[in-house]
Amino acid sequence: MPGRRSNPPRLLRLVAASLIVAAGLRLAGCARNGEVLAGDDLARLAIQDGGLIFHPVFSPDGKSIAYSSRPDKGENVFGVYRVPVAGGPPEEIYCDSTGVYAIDWYAGGEELLVYTFDDFRVKRLSLSGEILGEIPSENLTEVMEVDASGKQLLVCTFTGDNCDVGVRRVEGGEIRYLSETPEWELFATFGPGPGEVTVVRTDTYGAATSEILVWSPETEAFRALPLQSGKHVSPSWSPNGALLAYCSDVAGSFDLWLYEAATERLVQLTSGDEDDMSPSWSPGGDALAFARHSRSSNVHVADSKTHAKRRLTEGDTRDQWAKASPDGKWVVFARLEKSESGGRDLDLCLVPTEGGPVRKLDLEDLRLASVDLQEFDWSPDSREIAFAADDGSGNVGIYRIPVEGGPPVQVTITPGMEMLPAWSPDGRMIAYTRISGETQVWTVPATGGLPTQLSANEGINVRPVWAGDSDRVAYFSQRLDEGFEVWITSFSEPDGQRRIAGSKTIIVPVAWTVAMDELIVLREEETTRLCALGTDGTGEHVVATQDPQLNAGHGFLFTAAGERYRSAYYAGELYAFTDGKQVSELYRLRVAGWTGDLKGRRVE
Helix, strand or coil: CCCCCCCCHHHHHHHHHHHHHHHHHCCCCEEEECCCCCCCCEEEEEECEEEEEEEEEEECCCCCCEEEEEECCCCCCCCCEEEEEECCCCCCEEECCCCEEEEEEEEEHCEEEECCCCCCCCEEEEEECCHHHHCCCCCCEEEEEECCCCEEEEEEECCCCCCCCEEEECCCCCECCCCCCCCEEEEEEECCCCCCEEEEEEECCCCCCCCEEEECCCCEEEECCCCCCEEEEEEEEEECCEEEEEEEEECCCCEEEECCCCCEEEEEEECCCEEEEEEECCCCCCEEEEEEEEEEEEEEEEEECCCEEEECCCCCCCCEEEECCCCCCEEEEEEEEEEECCCEEEEEEEEEECCCEEEEECCCEEEECCHHHCCCCECCCEEEEEEEEEEECEEEEEEECCCCCCCCCCCCCCCCEEEEECCCCCCCCEEEEEEEEEEEEEEEEEECCCEEEECCCCCCEEEEECCCCCEEEEEEEEECCCCCCEEEECCCCHHHHEEEEECEEEEEEEEEECCEEEEEEEEECCCCEEEEECCCCCCCCEEECCCCCCCCCCEECCCCCHHHHHHHHHHEEEEEEEEEEEEEEEEEEEEECCCCCCCCCCEE
């Protein structure tokens, strides 16, 4: 409804969890007290040092703001908090190892709708922290917002190809999709008018640009708003439908902008190197709440036995997805930084493990796929890197590029979205995940050629892991009934796949043992553990536990009996990771009287 903020679909976090959970990202901790800054317009209400604040939303009476916090280190936790608009310390509503994520206020402000990570369901949470009950929900469909009447939900469904936005009654029933299109609808909010819905649409997930459109129930069609070119997210209409607040990266970082519907005027509200996200209007339309994120990270390498680490890159950059080469000489990583044109570039980079200058690889006209769904892999001889990239047509495919220089080489040519490459140990094949109607694991010759589908299950099938014989492949599957499974198949006999493990909590294959009679799997529960599991599905036992304070959560402490699995998991004397500083702040910005007087309004 107007005045609310739009959440990024939590189903994408489920998909992303399916794709990247084994990469070592960790959630933890609880919020710190905030402070009120001087000045009439801008007030800082909360600060999270070392983590992130997500999606603040004003209470119906306008007296408090609820938000979610995902700190950076510790246990796997999302917490829900609220803070007085007038200033004061944040109050913890719910913060424990199961993890909850606030969606919206409910029941006239007496409750919150939250997303629970232990069972991936939408539930009612009292302000005293008690889970009161469950809201009916469909698999791979996420609730984004509650309308003003409290009777309708705005939802987003992952279709296998993309995401579509629809409306459904709170008590359940059929989802009425606005328009089933081939594009991705990643953010949505009710408004500006009765029955209207505003969405953010991109050609592909992680695309460099997006547009904001309004769907009308009268025409049953979308119309694009005349905004500047860039990546726009988090639209939120003022309660009277006159102003749209949104975030855009046209100046490099994400800043807050206002669009005035009557005049089509635009004004940039904030600027700076930080990312300002998730605007939410107060009930009276006189203020905005938003989260400000300041993040930087650098590449490190660590000894796989002692975990002693060295930093390889410096500066206020955002380096991500670091991976050491098999010969231990190089680390490949993605670097996100401001471009000369004022936007942001995502570059594929190399740095020597012994230290030295960072070298950017020339991808020519290709653009790296979204950092959220990116992962690189080395050829077994350490001479080439496989990666996912967009060729500008909206298709994301697998490419390889030589370390010593040369143009990128296209590996897959099928239209669609292909990512997460995994090179076979003999160097002949590359397995990958393909999203096109279904999310399945495929393989293709590393030099290009005819692809072969390896998985054949419904749901989301991702993260292929090769055995040493370059024939068998293990992969992770999220079922339609929300369970998680590990499957084994083979390139020579793809029809002979078999399920070896199932769980209600995340279980992901990460490595094979040298003897190929066991898999190492990562289990995400109240703690993160590595377990050894027989390829016949028997004999599972814990071999290591994660120390979340050790090397950005990439360090595992192996048991005495589990020590023999260390080399299979780390696969080298060194492992690479990224770590840095992260501060998140919650602000309230007064905008009373700004309608009709937008020129020159900016908050530094």
